[in-house]
Amino acid sequence: MSDDIVRALGYLCLGSRLKRIGEQVQADTQRIMERLDVTLQAGQYPLLAAIDRLGPLSVGELSEALGVTQPGVTRAAGLLAEAGYVTARKEKADQRIRRLSLTPEGEALVARSKREIWPVIEAAVRNVCDTLDGSLLDRLDQLEDALRERPLHNRALDREGARL
Amino acid sequence: MSDDIVRALGYLCLGSRLKRIGEQVQADTQRIMERLDVTLQAGQYPLLAAIDRLGPLSVGELSEALGVTQPGVTRAAGLLAEAGYVTARKEKADQRIRRLSLTPEGEALVARSKREIWPVIEAAVRNVCDTLDGSLLDRLDQLEDALRERPLHNRALDREGARL
DNA sequence: CCTTGTTATATAACGCGTTATATTTATGCC
């Protein structure tokens, strides 16, 4: 920790850093879920939440909503289907589209999660973040927007603006 | 983006969010490196930088310095050794320890990186982050400290302090 | 000194993201 190189390197290692912290948050979240007897991978919650919020979605729509590539969604959806929380049905009008919806078990899981699980997780995360001075979330929003607007590889190497 | 669920869920999905942003930063960084003809994985730089800064390190010391588990270091070091940037030598006093140091090629790569590569990457990352109001890095430091001090699974479910 | 426990590293198996490519279904144009 005193010799934490990734931290010491600062902006140079921001990517590694964000991933590392994200993995820790996910791991901690997983432990919370285990204690609440949720047999699910923490990273699969967003998919369920997306369908819950937006209604049945196609693979592509989910990919968009989750900010994850399409093969990632295909696999995650496959696992959730195997676990019985999600089903796929081919769209009548366009047989290429597989529309994913929650099964009754999925609905039940989401309902219980809304009631008992998500508030606990969110409170815990908020509890950590409240110790920080100022809003981390706002900064992450802005960071993502800025990266989408003009990615790093565009900010480097270009004459205008790269070196300021 | 308007229907970005992970973003919309806020603190509940902070882990997924951090990982996602971290992966994007890494991917962008990779593109910068490609354009500068660095044949290396972006995530391997921290390991080289650690040895450069702290001198030859054992696998365990690297694991500590990078905040990565030991098997992760073993594999990364294996790849870097294969690429010719790093060599391992068993310690005389304790044959269990494999001390990793930079090869001449590794030294050269680090030297060039310090001169030509890292400043470019760091400037690009700084460029994005400068658009944010306030220091993101400070908040990440604090977040990591806070998580280490008391992990999420400790902040949830405990009577004292969890819900306030 | 040898057995028992501990420490350092390696290996195996898996999670979950990626890119690249194959497959299936629609679409559009001659």
Next chain:
DNA sequence: GGCATAAATATAACGCGTTATATAACAAGG
């Protein structure tokens, strides 16, 4: 109607992290 192209999803292969476990070297007590 048939053929080229495009779109939606699936599959394959890989990167890099993890946990759990095996192996090898050291340390210590009877």
